[in-house]
Amino acid sequence: xxxxxxxxxxxxxxxxxxxxxxxxxxxxxxxxxxxxxxxxxxxxxxxxxxxxxxxxxxxxxxxxxxxxxxxxxxxxxxxxxxxxxxxxxxxxxxxxxxxxxxxxxxxxxxxxxxxxxxxxxxxxxxxxxxxxxxxxxxxxxxxxxxxxxxxxxxxxxxxxxxxxxxxxxxxxxxxxxxxxxxxxxxxxxxxxxxxxx
Amino acid sequence: xxxxxxxxxxxxxxxxxxxxxxxxxxxxxxxxxxxxxxxxxxxxxxxxxxxxxxxxxxxxxxxxxxxxxxxxxxxxxxxxxxxxxxxxxxxxxxxxxxxxxxxxxxxxxxxxxxxxxxxxxxxxxxxxxxxxxxxxxxxxxxxxxxxxxxxxxxxxxxx
Numbered sequence: 001x002x003x004x005x006x007x008x009x010x011x012x013x014x015x016x017x018x019x020x021x022x023x024x025x026x027x028x029x030x031x032x033x034x035x036x037x038x039x040x041x042x043x044x045x046x047x048x049x050x051x052x053x054x055x056x057x058x059x060x061x062x063x064x065x066x067x068x069x070x071x072x073x074x075x076x077x078x079x080x081x082x083x084x085x086x087x088x089x090x091x092x093x094x095x096x097x098x099x100x101x102x103x104x105x106x107x108x109x110x111x112x113x114x115x116x117x118x119x120x121x122x123x124x125x126x127x128x129x130x131x132x133x134x135x136x137x138x139x140x141x142x143x144x145x146x147x148x149x150x151x152x153x154x155x156x157x158x159x160x161x162x163x164x165x166x167x168x169x170x171x172x173x174x175x176x177x178x179x180x181x182x183x184x185x186x187x188x189x190x191x192x193x194x195x196x197x
Numbered sequence: 198x199x200x201x202x203x204x205x206x207x208x209x210x211x212x213x214x215x216x217x218x219x220x221x222x223x224x225x226x227x228x229x230x231x232x233x234x235x236x237x238x239x240x241x242x243x244x245x246x247x248x249x250x251x252x253x254x255x256x257x258x259x260x261x262x263x264x265x266x267x268x269x270x271x272x273x274x275x276x277x278x279x280x281x282x283x284x285x286x287x288x289x290x291x292x293x294x295x296x297x298x299x300x301x302x303x304x305x306x307x308x309x310x311x312x313x314x315x316x317x318x319x320x321x322x323x324x325x326x327x328x329x330x331x332x333x334x335x336x337x338x339x340x341x342x343x344x345x346x347x348x349x350x351x352x353x354x355x356x
Contacts, residue, residue, distance in 0.1 A: 014257045014320050014329075030258055030336075039258035043343060046354045047324070048252040123240045131239075165205060165225065165234050165241065 011042060058089035070102070081105055125157040126168025129175035133182070143182045150179035205232060208342050212332025222332040224342065229353065231321070231346065233330060248353030250323040254346075256339050261316025269307035276300035313337070 011020045015038035030039040058075040061068055067077040069089035077087030083105030094101050133150045136142040154176045205225040212222045218237055225232040231246040280296025283289075317336040321328050333339045 011253055011255070011322070014255055014318060030256075041256040041340075043254040043256075043347065045251055045253060045350050047250060050354075119243065121240055121242050124238075127239050165223075165232070165243075 011044065011048070013038060013040065058091040124168055125153070125160060126171030126175070129154050129157075130171045130178075133175040133178040137182075144186050147179040147182035147186065150175055151183065154179070204228070208345065209330070209332045209338065212334060222330075224330055224332055226346065226349075233328070233332075244328065246321050246323060246328070248346075248350045249356075250325075251321060251350050252324060253322040254343055255320040255322065256336065256343070257318045257320070258336060259316040259318055259334075261334055262310060262314065263316075265310045265316075266307060269303055269310060272303040273300050273307060276303060 012018065013020055013033040013036060016033060016036035018033065018035040020033065020040075020042070030041050032038065033040055058069065058072060059078075061074055061076050067087045069075040069077050069092055070086035071092050072089050075089035075091065078090050079088050079093050079100045080086070081088055081102040082099050083101050086102050088100070088102050092102055094103065094106055096106070129150055132146055132153065136146040154172050158172065205227050207223060208226050208231075209224040221236040223234050223236075225234060227245075229248055231248075231251075233244040233246070235242045235244075276296050276299045280293050280300070283292030283296065314335050314337040316334055317339050319330040319333040319339045319342075321330060333342060
């Protein structure tokens with residue numbers, strides 16, 4: 001029997017893409033694919049056979065006194081957006097981390113402060129600052145420009161240091177210390193030259 | 198304790214990938230999802246697999262260990278041949294001594310690779326995507342990860 005569900009829950013062999021039968025699907029040890037012989041171990045979870053729930057349809061306004069959805073004026077509002085306060089119908093309501101949001105707040109949240117689980121990409125300022133404080137050292141003279149630039153960069157992005165995973169603060173501190181010592185060294189060198197004259 | 202440790206626990210060793218761009222992927226265990234992070238130097242990308250959405254985990258045994266074993270064995274053989282050839286040409290023991298150290302390093306690589314166990318490909322399947330976890334390349338590691346996530350996935354899907 002082929003494993004098919006409404007949510008297209010078919011298990012296919014990663015080597016030959018042939019749909020695997022139920023007997024093959026519940027293996028706990030390696031076993032050959034009946035079609036290509038690739039050794040497979042498959043762990044199936046209940047979600048494979050779960051029917052995906054259909055979204056609720058928005059209710060139409062019956063009485064004029066009812067609040068209407070900001071995006072669909074003819075639909076009844078069921079909830080308030082916790083980001084902007086707009087009334088939303090059940091079609092526009094998006095629930096995320098127990099928080100009701102409207103599509104535009106959700107879109108804004110990708111770049112802003114809204115839930116971190118919306119962040120799919122993060123720029124790592126700590127890595128940039130550290131690279132900018134280390135690599136110019138190879139050529140010495142560029143540090144006269146890059147060291148103050150790193151100090152400025154670290155101060156500017158100090159609050160935006162952290163990605164979902166990477167701890168960038170330590171790198172920011174390290175870059176700041178390196179750049180500070182480079183600036184200090186240049187000050188000493190320039191002062192020394194000026195004093196000699 | 199850092200924020201990273203509070204939110205996520207690393208499941209896999211860092212896996213290097215060279216596909217167009219040099220990158221490092223890692224698999225993390227979160228509160229209600231698995232997170233696959235890819236580091237590209239100055240930015241990171243994330244993919245989330247929620248426990249309630251994971252339909253299946255597929256492991257496919259690959260020939261990775263055998264191919265890497267072969268590469269190490271070629272290096273061992275090559276260094277031994279160079280040492281022996283150098284000795285016969287110059288009649289100096291330094292050739293044997295020098296190249297035996299090099300071949301010893303290659304032999305160590307061969308042993309470590311062999312002991313890591315058979316290679317594998319790990320695939321996570323949800324209703325909308327099928328994704329290969331490229332940082333998990335050994336069967337033993339994949340089974341260890343599977344044994345860790347199996348109870349939490351079942352727990353999440355029971356609700």
